[in-house]
Amino acid sequence: MRNRTFRQILVLAFFLVPACSRHEDPNRVVIWHQMRVDERVILERQLSEYMSMHPGIRVEQLYKETEELRSGFIIASIAGQGPDLVYGPSDMIGPFKVMEIIRPLDTLFSREYLDLFIPEALTYHEGGLYQIADKLGNHLTLVYNKELVSTPPATDLELLELGEQLTVDINGDGKTDRYALAWNYTEPFFFIPFLTGFGGWVMDEDGAPTLDSGAMVEALRFIQDLRDRYRIVPGEADYNIADILFKDGKSAMIINGDWSWAGYQKAGIDIGVAPLPLMTATGLYCEPMVSPKGFSVNINVPEAKLELVLDVLRFLMEPERQLETARALKTMPTRVEAVSSSFVQNDEILRNSAIQISRGRPMPVVAELRAIWDAMRPGYQAVLGGSLTPQEAADAMQALALTKIREMNE
Amino acid sequence: MNATTSARTYHRLFIFFLIGPAFLILFAVVLYPFLYNIVVSFSNMSLRHIRDWSIVGPLQYVKVFTEESQPDFYVIFFKTIVWTVVNVLFHVVIGVFLALILNQKEIRGRWLFRTLLILPWAVPQYIVALTWRGMFNFEYGSINLLITQYLGLSAVEWLKSPTEAFIACIITNVWLGFPFMMIIALGALQSIPHELYEAAEIDGASWWHKLRHITLPMIRPVMIPAITLGTVWTFNNLNIVWLVSNAGEPSDNTHILVSFVYKAAFNLYRFGYAAALSMVIFVILLVFSLLFMRRTRATEAAA
Numbered sequence: 001m002r003n004r005t006f007r008q009i010l011v012l013a014f015f016l017v018p019a020c021s022r023h024e025d026p027n028r029v030v031i032w033h034q035m036r037v038d039e040r041v042i043l044e045r046q047l048s049e050y051m052s053m054h055p056g057i058r059v060e061q062l063y064k065e066t067e068e069l070r071s072g073f074i075i076a077s078i079a080g081q082g083p084d085l086v087y088g089p090s091d092m093i094g095p096f097k098v099m100e101i102i103r104p105l106d107t108l109f110s111r112e113y114l115d116l117f118i119p120e121a122l123t124y125h126e127g128g129l130y131q132i133a134d135k136l137g138n139h140l141t142l143v144y145n146k147e148l149v150s151t152p153p154a155t156d157l158e159l160l161e162l163g164e165q166l167t168v169d170i171n172g173d174g175k176t177d178r179y180a181l182a183w184n185y186t187e188p189f190f191f192i193p194f195l196t197g198f199g200g201w202v203m204d205e206d207g208a209p210t211l212d213s214g215a216m217v218e219a220l221r222f223i224q225d226l227r228d229r230y231r232i233v234p235g236e237a238d239y240n241i242a243d244i245l246f247k248d249g250k251s252a253m254i255i256n257g258d259w260s261w262a263g264y265q266k267a268g269i270d271i272g273v274a275p276l277p278l279m280t281a282t283g284l285y286c287e288p289m290v291s292p293k294g295f296s297v298n299i300n301v302p303e304a305k306l307e308l309v310l311d312v313l314r315f316l317m318e319p320e321r322q323l324e325t326a327r328a329l330k331t332m333p334t335r336v337e338a339v340s341s342s343f344v345q346n347d348e349i350l351r352n353s354a355i356q357i358s359r360g361r362p363m364p365v366v367a368e369l370r371a372i373w374d375a376m377r378p379g380y381q382a383v384l385g386g387s388l389t390p391q392e393a394a395d396a397m398q399a400l401a402l403t404k405i406r407e408m409n410e
Numbered sequence: 411m412n413a414t415t416s417a418r419t420y421h422r423l424f425i426f427f428l429i430g431p432a433f434l435i436l437f438a439v440v441l442y443p444f445l446y447n448i449v450v451s452f453s454n455m456s457l458r459h460i461r462d463w464s465i466v467g468p469l470q471y472v473k474v475f476t477e478e479s480q481p482d483f484y485v486i487f488f489k490t491i492v493w494t495v496v497n498v499l500f501h502v503v504i505g506v507f508l509a510l511i512l513n514q515k516e517i518r519g520r521w522l523f524r525t526l527l528i529l530p531w532a533v534p535q536y537i538v539a540l541t542w543r544g545m546f547n548f549e550y551g552s553i554n555l556l557i558t559q560y561l562g563l564s565a566v567e568w569l570k571s572p573t574e575a576f577i578a579c580i581i582t583n584v585w586l587g588f589p590f591m592m593i594i595a596l597g598a599l600q601s602i603p604h605e606l607y608e609a610a611e612i613d614g615a616s617w618w619h620k621l622r623h624i625t626l627p628m629i630r631p632v633m634i635p636a637i638t639l640g641t642v643w644t645f646n647n648l649n650i651v652w653l654v655s656n657a658g659e660p661s662d663n664t665h666i667l668v669s670f671v672y673k674a675a676f677n678l679y680r681f682g683y684a685a686a687l688s689m690v691i692f693v694i695l696l697v698f699s700l701l702f703m704r705r706t707r708a709t710e711a712a713a
Contacts, residue, residue, distance in 0.1 A: 074460075095679065236549060238569075245550075367679075370677060371678060381661050408457050
């Protein structure tokens with residue numbers, strides 16, 4: 001009886017296993033993305049349009065927070081599952097390529113088609129094309145409240161001068177009621193423009209970290225001075241605090257990305273977007289990281305379904321759809337036709353955004369960047385927390401980055 | 411095959427089909443992942459070896475205990491113990507205290523207080539954690555406003571200093587966790603026969619004596635499993651530490667073991683190492699639970 005029961009369990013398991021395998025409905029396309037709410041609304045509308053043009057085809061979109069999207073896609077695709085298309089910033093391409101969970105796209109699209117995009121939209125890694133972007137940027141700029149700032153600072157000296165005027169104690173209680181500038185102190189991504197302004201970068205051409213440079217020390221010292229010496233930025237700020245300060249008029253300017261502009265306009269703030277200032281000591285502009293955001297194709301998409309998946313992708317990449325998003329959210333399109341449209345060329349915010357992009361540096365797509373962010377975070381926070389000097393922090397960042405990269409690649 | 415054997419076989423088959431689905435689900439969501447985790451913990455699975463991983467023996471376990479990491483394993487382990495003990499202690503003390511008050515029949519509108527006190531438990535942890543993080547802001551957070559304006563003390567750098575940030579995480583989790591213990595204790599209190607208190611009163615027992623010799627022993631069989639469960643949950647509570655301290659800030663100084671595992675697995679893709687560390691956590695909790703249950707004789711008392 002015991003053997004028989006065991007056999008019965010095996011038989012039942014045998015029938016259940018196929019039910020757990022990748023569910024292949026040839027007429028259903030699934031997209032995972034990390035688009036924010038206003039982007040999602042547009043995506044949903046565009047997908048509805050696609051489905052009404054193609055009866056019988058179902059395209060589903062599922063939002064996941066960036067980290068959850070990354071880890072969820074890795075787990076799912078390694079197990080032979082996952083969505084057909086995954087959408088996110090280009091820095092996820094590095095680990096995805098190493099793990100071989102996304103398809104190379106060069107062979108799937110003709111050269112003529114790819115030439116319809118600006119070159120920055122196509123993310124190549126280790127010789128293959130792995131992502132096609134519909135938006136370019138994801139970049140930081142100087143966002144200012146036009147009611148408080150008539151002309152944004154073009155250099156660090158102008159920033160300090162303007163900062164003294166804008167930082168005020170309105171009610172005379174000895175506490176600052178409005179700061180000149182705010183940004184997120186917890187994420188090193190927001191520190192990159194200062195690093196580049198002093199001539200530094202996160203890694204060399206071989207992908208080895210370069211965090212213990214003189215530029216790093218100078219940049220850390222500069223932001224420390226902004227807070228402790230000039231006192232024109234708040235004592236403590238993460239993303240939410242900086243965002244709220246700007247929205248409440250308690251900060252006249254904020255360093256924030258293109259994703260935030262529409263939200264500020266919606267909040268009723270008359271914003272201006274300006275390129276980040278020039279550092280007079282080095283003669284270099286503060287260059288943020290610039291990265292495309294786009295789609296990659298899951299390695300598990302079967303050949304039979306591939307054409308449908310690519311058709312959805314092509315549909316979403318059409319210039320009119322990119323322009324729809326650009327008009328609503330001030331995002332930079334990637335199709336040459338859309339970029340050269342009169343709207344993009346004449347819109348004040350998009351014009352300045354384009355200047356900032358041209359002064360930006362492409363975000364590396366190598367997997368090691370994860371380890372470098374992780375290594376920068378403690379040192380960056382420790383300097384602002386006062387527990388390390390800029391030099392100590394730079395040395396600690398470099399040592400930690402080397403350790404983490406070694407651990408990651410073991 | 412006679413009729414009796416056939417009936418018995420049919421009966422067994424019937425039982426099998428009743429427990430079969432539950433067994434399969436348990437196998438799929440508990441047993442298989444657990445066994446797979448054990449296998450991965452002996453492997454070199456990582457970013458560079460995600461598909462071609464191989465068994466490398468106890469190497470990852472050796473790394474867990476000997477590798478110089480930042481932060482150090484033993485420091486995080488110590489912090490995890492502090493985190494668990496302090497949290498569970500406050501959960502139980504506050505929970506039982508409030509349950510004793512709410513169990514008093516003289517209190518009017520007990521349902522209202524009960525509802526209000528359960529609220530922390532009802533709000534999603536994500537919302538709670540981010541709200542508390544905002545409240546701990548140095549300049550604009552309500553905690554510091556309270557401290558400076560009403561208590562006349564100087565503001566605390568809650569999220570900038572390692573110790574204060576860790577305390578901020580504990581405060582948030584204490585606020586979140588006491589309603590569970592309160593509900594459990596309240597249920598246990600309501601099941602104590604009132605005659606026991608009447609008899610004690612006749613014997614002239616004081617409030618303290620009644621608490622010590624009737625209430626606490628009577629709620630003990632219910633509270634011990636709840637404390638065990640609370641300990642395991644708190645030990646493994648990733649959300650609060652991760653969200654309040656924003657992934658271990660400042661400078662990775664507020665990690666507990668489970669947030670460290672998460673970081674190793676999903677930030678640095680060290681799956682083998684993370685699996686080994688998970689097994690270490692599992693063994694710690696298993697040993698604790700067995701010892702605690704045996705020492706307190708909780709299962710005997712419940713039986």
